[in-house]
Every structure is written in structure tokens, then in C-alpha cells.
Amino acid sequence: MSDRQTPLRKTRDTAAGAEQTRAALIRAGLEHFGRYGFESATTRDIAAEAEANIGSIAYHFGGKEGLHAACAQYIVDTVREVAGPVLSDLPDGGRMPPDVAEAMLATMLQRMVGFILARPDAGEFVGFILRELNRPTAALDAIYSGVFEPVHKRLCEVWAMATGTEAESDATKIRVFTMIGQIVYFRIGHEAVRRRMGWTSVGPDEVALVVDAARENLSAAIAAKRGEQR
């Protein structure tokens, strides 16, 4: 039987092809690790999903653990890419009028909701991170210092400008966590939210409702804080 088609995949052993395999494995790994966790995700399934060979995981990443680490790095890189402008230096050394700071906070929260609720692969990102938060490995160190800490610090700075409080105080840091938590919950508790709201899926209309609630909570909290500072 020599009616075999041109062996499309055989010609993957070029540099560009290898890079494609690598990338496909990372995407598939992220999906499976995020959904099933490190132990329950199988290299066989990941390879199949990436349409790559099982051996390729060992070749490119040294093994399952290496792929896991690469996935963590991919998360960091992706978030930093999206959040890049927000994390770069603030103009004028970070000083700004309270209402400008408040508007900036509102924008940042809105972006966060968009990323966490509307991005198609956000579920896997959050799943991956959730498992790391539950049982930290080296991957959490990368994600914490590459994403969590810089984002939280920046939010604290802007919050402090908006309310006239101290950026690195316990109260500010905790308050910023509550602002993040109220948003993240809609992804984590997605299934419960879906059932309770009677939603079949989360589209732009649903995202808008969440943005509204988060924004109202934000401005109410800032207003109250300003009042008591006075």
C-alpha cells in the first residue's frame, strides 16, 4: 500500500516546527493542568491534545514537571503582556489628583473583569493558579512575584492616591484584596453564579453587570474612605 499521502507531520523536524510543537504542548498543558491538576493531568492526553508525540514532552521540557514550569512561565508572560502598560512607571512619580486616581482604579478593575471573565483561556489560567495557591510549588513563586505582587502593589499605590491613605498599610493592602476578590469570585464560582443567575453563558451583557457592581462598590468604598479621612 503505497497510496500514502505526503507525510505532513514528518517534516516537523525544522526549527520552526519544533517551536510550534513546544507552543502547542504548553497550551495543551495549561488546559489540562488547569482543569485536572498536575497529578491528574496525563502526559498522554496533553500530547494528544497538542497533536504531538508523547516523547516530545521529555524532549522539549525534560518531563511532566518541566512542562508544568513552562506553563507557569507562559501565564506570567501573558499577563505581563496584557497588563504591561498598567504596570509600567506612573507619570509624575505616581502623584495624581484623587479623582484621576479613582478613574484609573475603575479602569483597572474593568480590565481585570474583562480578562478574567471574557478571555476564552482565562478559565485554565485561573484553574492553574488556584491549584498553586492550594498547594504551592515552584510555579507559584514565579506567578506570585511576576503577577500577584506587582499588580497588587500598583493597585495599592493608586488606591492610596484616590483615598489619601498610606499605600503600604495593612488596611490598604487588605482593602485592595477585597476589590480583587469580588471580581475573581465570578470566575472561581462561575458555576454557582451561572446557576443562581439562570445564565447559560457569560457574554458581554453579563460582564457589563459585573463591571457595574464592582465599579459601584469601588466608588462607594472610596467615597466613604474620603469622608472619614477628612
Place this chain on the structure above:
Amino acid sequence: MSDRQTPLRKTRDTAAGAEQTRAALIRAGLEHFGRYGFESATTRDIAAEAEANIGSIAYHFGGKEGLHAACAQYIVDTVREVAGPVLSDLPDGGRMPPDVAEAMLATMLQRMVGFILARPDAGEFVGFILRELNRPTAALDAIYSGVFEPVHKRLCEVWAMATGTEAESDATKIRVFTMIGQIVYFRIGHEAVRRRMGWTSVGPDEVALVVDAARENLSAAIAAKRGEQR
């Protein structure tokens, strides 16, 4: 070698002993399922943790899945026991002055923080539920209708009384989710919070800080809502 001590454990085949084994297996199951997930948790480890025999899982629960279902029921029973008074019928058909409703909401949030942050086994509870939210099984149905829905509904009712809004409107339901999310995040993101705050553990002082922040967010949100309703 007949110097064997009295076989303490051998005499477990009484009705009371069997019940102890059952309970120990459920507690151990909750711990392992919550920490490692259904697939990654092993019946061997669970049995060892419960100081019971591996075969006892098959005997008492029919298998791993049966134990998992029993753990879900245990969560429902425990939460309903703790939250019992709060979930029972409201006096006077649920009608109450706004400031009474607000105080009640504050108390409910405080209780929630206490349960979620201070209870020693809360980590496993939340871990278990988190995994169900991520990939729902029959266990989520029990937890959703036994815990999520009734608690959320009650919070919506009281929120509506406090703000003069509609209890079952989308806006109210979402707003209540944000109030829950801001609290739950401190358990879910515990490790990130710990690192950022420089906490080594979460004791009464730390819980108090979280309660303060949640309470301030609540009263600010209610005040703003009342203002715009007027």
C-alpha cells in the same frame, strides 16, 4: 511469639465502632479530596489517615465515589448546622427597618469570615467545593442546593431590606456575590495574601482586619445604594 498486646482495634466490629470508622473515613476523605482532588487522592492514604483498613471504604461506601458523595453530604450538614439559625424563617415575614437589616448583614458577613478563615477544617471544605465548582459532579448539586442557594437567597432578602431594592433582581444577586467574593478570596488566595501581608499565619488579629474591611465595604455600598434610591 504470643507476647502480643490486647488487639484494641480488633474489637471495632461493634455498631459504635463501625460508626467511628465511617466518621473517620469521611473526615479523612474530606481532607484528601479537598487537598488533592478526587483523582489524585488515594484510597490507601485516606484509609491510613483514618487508621482504617482499605477494604472498609468499599464496605461502608461502596467505593471511592461513594465516599466522595458522603463527604459532600457532610459539608452540607455541617454548614447547615452552623448557619441554621440564620437560614430559618425571618420574623415578621422578613420585613424589617433598613438599619436593622444592615446590622444583620454585617453580622452574617462577620460569621462567614469566622467560618471561612478561623475554622481549622475550612481549608478542606473550600478546597473540596472549589474542585466541584471547577468540574461539577453530583456532589455540587447537593452543595449548591443545600448551601449556596439558601445562603445567597437569604443574603439577597436582607440586602433588599437594607437598601430598598428588589431581592431577586440581577443587580441585587450580583451585588451579594461581590460581598461574598471579597471574603472568600482570603481563604482561596490565602497563600498570596499571606506573602503579601507578611503574615505567618491567620489568627484573630488578622481575621479582625478582614472583618473590618468587609464591613466598611458593606456599609459604604449600602449607603451609596440608599442615596441613589432616594
Place this chain on the structure above:
DNA sequence: GTCTATAGTCGGATAGAC
């Protein structure tokens, strides 16, 4: 009810052909 032995399945890693 408790415990042991065993059967059957599956997953990760490895070596080596191409």
C-alpha cells in the same frame, strides 16, 4: 466488620529506531 492477597488498569519515563 475487618483485613489480606491479587487481578487488572493506567501513567511516566526511557531507550533506541528512524
Place this chain on the structure above:
DNA sequence: GTCTATCCGACTATAGAC
């Protein structure tokens, strides 16, 4: 770089002795 075959360890479930 890709792919296959194979090894070895770990797991759940089951049957049957006590």
C-alpha cells in the same frame, strides 16, 4: 526532532479468610 515499544510503579476494586 519525532515516534514506538517497553518497563516499572501505583492505583482501585474484588474475593474470600478470619
